[in-house]
Amino acid sequence: MNILVINCGSSSLKFQLIDAETEKLIAKGLCERIGIEGSQLVYQPEGKDKITTVTPMEDHTTAVKLVLNSLTDSVNGVVKDLSEIAAVGHRIVHGGEKFAKSTLITDEVVKAITDCNELAPLHNPANLIGIAACKELMPNTPMAAVFDTAFHQTMPKEAYLYGIPYEYYEKYKVRRYGFHGTSHSYVSNRAAEVLGKKYEDLKIIVCHLGNGASVSAVKNGKCIDTSMGLTPLEGLIMGTRSGDIDPAIIEFIAHKEGKSIDDIMSILNKKSGVLGLSSNLSSDFRDLQDAYESGKEEGIRTIETFAYRVTKYIGAYTAAMNGVDAICFTAGLGENSAFVREMICSRLGYLGITLDKEQNSKRGEELVISTPDSTTKVLVIPTNEELAIARETKALLK
Numbered sequence: 136m137n138i139l140v141i142n143c144g145s146s147s148l149k150f151q152l153i154d155a156e157t158e159k160l161i162a163k164g165l166c167e168r169i170g171i172e173g174s175q176l177v178y179q180p181e182g183k184d185k186i187t188t189v190t191p192m193e194d195h196t197t198a199v200k201l202v203l204n205s206l207t208d209s210v211n212g213v214v215k216d217l218s219e220i221a222a223v224g225h226r227i228v229h230g231g232e233k234f235a236k237s238t239l240i241t242d243e244v245v246k247a248i249t250d251c252n253e254l255a256p257l258h259n260p261a262n263l264i265g266i267a268a269c270k271e272l273m274p275n276t277p278m279a280a281v282f283d284t285a286f287h288q289t290m291p292k293e294a295y296l297y298g299i300p301y302e303y304y305e306k307y308k309v310r311r312y313g314f315h316g317t318s319h320s321y322v323s324n325r326a327a328e329v330l331g332k333k334y335e336d337l338k339i340i341v342c343h344l345g346n347g348a349s350v351s352a353v354k355n356g357k358c359i360d361t362s363m364g365l366t367p368l369e370g371l372i373m374g375t376r377s378g379d380i381d382p383a384i385i386e387f388i389a390h391k392e393g394k395s396i397d398d399i400m401s402i403l404n405k406k407s408g409v410l411g412l413s414s415n416l417s418s419d420f421r422d423l424q425d426a427y428e429s430g431k432e433e434g435i436r437t438i439e440t441f442a443y444r445v446t447k448y449i450g451a452y453t454a455a456m457n458g459v460d461a462i463c464f465t466a467g468l469g470e471n472s473a474f475v476r477e478m479i480c481s482r483l484g485y486l487g488i489t490l491d492k493e494q495n496s497k498r499g500e501e502l503v504i505s506t507p508d509s510t511t512k513v514l515v516i517p518t519n520e521e522l523a524i525a526r527e528t529k530a531l532l533k
């Protein structure tokens with residue numbers, strides 16, 4: 136059973152075709168600059184070279200059409216025709232309080248996702264365009280919506296409420312939702328499997344450290360807290376997002392620099408994080424690590440402040456769960472930077488953690504990087520959100 140996984144952004148569309156029985160990747164790719172000059176499709180059948188086609192894509196329907204043509208192409212295609220695609224799984228960023236689980240897409244579901252648009256104005260409308268484009272071209276193929284927020288819907292009120300007038304929650308659903316849920320769910324489940332323990336018996340902290348970054352506390356198989364909030368701006372210091380700040384900073388800077396709230400929000404989302412903290416040196420940790428190692432102050436202060444924030448969240452979530460059995464690192468930075476993992480773990484001796492440096496130096500595989508006598512285990516689990524979406528879609532078809 137082949138499942139097409141679609142992750143649609145405002146001007147991009149990432150896709151993977153996965154055999155949901157064997158869980159093997161069949162082909163993947165990316166449409167970039169949709170609706171903008173210079174659009175291109177990068178398509179890669181598994182085990183073969185990438186094929187890049189520069190071609191106009193006036194909208195997402197054109198992009199989906201090109202993807203489907205590539206998948207069914209007589210030379211480089213991987214399926215005979217569209218009947219070999221059993222279903223499409225769509226990544227949807229915000230499901231609000233309406234969606235605590237993935238769901239098959241119906242007209243009512245589309246309406247309910249549309250109702251969440253104001254909570255994720257940059258992401259949800261693009262996700263909906265992806266659904267509409269696929270429906271137009273594959274009207275009889277079942278489709279599933281898999282939400283970034285769903286895994287976190289088990290958070291208790293004490294974790295999701297803000298200390299602001301309760302009427303804003305009642306009127307506008309202003310609360311913490313959390314994101315990267317598909318990744319937190321996949322990684323915490325895999326951690327239990329790798330440790331050979333029951334998921335329901337464990338207290339797990341997942342550190343999803345990529346360009347966007349978040350931490351979650353998963354107790355007995357349920358998320359009880361996570362660091363992102365109403366939007367993905369809260370929590371850790373990220374590539375370009377500030378993470379937690381004193382909200383009074385917004386007014387302070389607006390007055391000092393003569394800026395509007397929109398200007399400041401754009402700065403907090405696009406010009407802050409490690410990029411801003413490093414005085415625009417880079418938002419990429421590879422550059423920051425080079426700067427750190429060559430003794431540049433910008434690199435040192437940025438990486439140390441980033442790591443300190445992660446350590447603080449691990450401490451908070453250990454307290455929230457009254458203990459922790461396993462800490463997992465995932466996503467671009469979490470999976471690839473032995474350096475940052477070591478910096479974070481060196482501050483966790485109080486949890487009985489000793490890092491196995493040889494294990495920590497390996498890459499690209501699932502690893503336990505704490506020594507066997509460590510009382511809290513530390514793991515690296517490469518995330519696979521597309522596979523998780525394919526699994527959810529397959530389960531819904533049944």
Ligand code: AMP
Pocket residue numbers: 344345346347374418419420421466467468471472
């Ligand atoms: P993601 O958003 O999960 O794709 O993660 C992207 C980020 O991971 C990049 O911006 C880098 O900061 C970081 N990253 C990727 N590879 C490495 C690496 N080898 N060493 C350090 N950081 C890395």
